[in-house]
Amino acid sequence: MKTFESITINNMTLKNRIVMAPMCMYEADNLGFVQPFHLVHYPTRAYGGVGLIITEATAVESRGRISSRDLGIWDDKHITGLTSLVESVHRAGAKIGIQLAHAGRKCNAFNEPLISPSAVLFNSDYTPPKEMSILDIKTVIDAFRNGAKRAKLIGYDLIEIHGAHGYLINQFLSPLTNYRDDEYGGSAENRRRFLNEIIDAIREVWEGPLCLRLSAEEYAEGGNHIEDTLNLIDTLKQQVDLLNISSGGVVPVKFDVYPGYQMELAKKIRQKGYLVLGGGLLTNPSEVEKYLNNESADLIFLGRILLKNPYFVLQAADEANRKDLIIKPYERGF
Numbered sequence: 001m002k003t004f005e006s007i008t009i010n011n012m013t014l015k016n017r018i019v020m021a022p023m024c025m026y027e028a029d030n031l032g033f034v035q036p037f038h039l040v041h042y043p044t045r046a047y048g049g050v051g052l053i054i055t056e057a058t059a060v061e062s063r064g065r066i067s068s069r070d071l072g073i074w075d076d077k078h079i080t081g082l083t084s085l086v087e088s089v090h091r092a093g094a095k096i097g098i099q100l101a102h103a104g105r106k107c108n109a110f111n112e113p114l115i116s117p118s119a120v121l122f123n124s125d126y127t128p129p130k131e132m133s134i135l136d137i138k139t140v141i142d143a144f145r146n147g148a149k150r151a152k153l154i155g156y157d158l159i160e161i162h163g164a165h166g167y168l169i170n171q172f173l174s175p176l177t178n179y180r181d182d183e184y185g186g187s188a189e190n191r192r193r194f195l196n197e198i199i200d201a202i203r204e205v206w207e208g209p210l211c212l213r214l215s216a217e218e219y220a221e222g223g224n225h226i227e228d229t230l231n232l233i234d235t236l237k238q239q240v241d242l243l244n245i246s247s248g249g250v251v252p253v254k255f256d257v258y259p260g261y262q263m264e265l266a267k268k269i270r271q272k273g274y275l276v277l278g279g280g281l282l283t284n285p286s287e288v289e290k291y292l293n294n295e296s297a298d299l300i301f302l303g304r305i306l307l308k309n310p311y312f313v314l315q316a317a318d319e320a321n322r323k324d325l326i327i328k329p330y331e332r333g334f
């Protein structure tokens with residue numbers, strides 16, 4: 001089965017094609033520090049057979065947190081806890097990636113100022129954001145560079161840039177949230193400048209596997225659609241090793257979701273010659289295998305099903321008669 005085939009991305013070899021999707025757990029303390037919860041939660045999924053774990057959105061600035069209880073990497077003080085986390089996942093046999101994130105106008109952390117390319121509110125749950133000055137832009141780009149530097153020191157196997165779900169990078173990319181008339185707004189080329197400069201900054205300090213998560217479709221009139229995303233990724237070729245394809249979240253609109261609802265988007269992007277990580281509402285091993293076999297994606301992310309069942313991969317291996325993949329201490333359970 002393709003699900004259990006290894007794959008190499010840049011200098012990282014994964015034992016299988018199943019990736020734990022980044023999911024905020026809201027279990028850090030109010031200053032972004034790793035807690036005992038994280039040191040159980042993530043290694044459990046690693047012992048459960050997941051090849052790569054991408055941990056929850058981790059803020060590169062305190063004002064970049066989605067909530068007050070997000071993990072942070074904006075300070076050297078975060079390094080010790082994150083190092084324990086990385087070591088705990090490595091000991092449990094998986095690779096680990098960090099999702100570097102900035103919430104921008106979707107920051108719900110206590111007492112933090114909101115920033116965004118333009119001073120436009122997401123909805124009434126948030127306070128109005130301030131339009132970013134050029135200095136703010138440079139400061140955030142530096143924060144991504146510093147986050148990547150720390151991630152390297154800590155020993156992460158992969159860095160994922162959170163460019164999806166309507167957070168800060170996505171706010172620059174989308175015409176629905178970026179009304180700037182300087183070099184960071186207006187044309188598609190200007191709107192992607194912030195992302196490009198973040199990628200350049202990270203690449204100054206990180207040679208390893210770099211993944212970019214995008215909302216490939218914004219499901220709103222006047223927003224980015226798959227054609228715009230295909231144009232965007234044409235400009236990224238040399239610097240990004242993997243694209244994690246998601247959708248939505250830029251503006252508060254409802255859209256249809258069903259198992260595999262993002263796989264057509266993933267497939268179109270993969271046809272451009274990228275390694276692609278796809279998923280969304282997948283809950284059983286046959287779906288995972290189907291989307292790998294029909295070449296929609298090279299890797300499949302699983303989110304909520306891994307919250308419900310950390311042993312999803314071991315069970316899939318058992319069902320596929322691959323007892324050799326069950327880790328020794330758990331053999332008698334299968």
Ligand SMILES: Cc1cc2nc3c(=O)[nH]c(=O)nc-3n(C[C@H](O)[C@H](O)[C@H](O)COP(=O)(O)O)c2cc1C
Binds near residue numbers: 246281282302
């Ligand atoms: C509790 C929860 C927290 C999430 N947090 C993040 C996050 O930090 N970063 C991110 O890119 N996506 C986040 N997502 C989206 C997931 O990564 C994933 O794309 C989504 O849940 C769809 O996959 P699923 O149907 O397999 O759960 C989150 C989803 C859930 C359910």
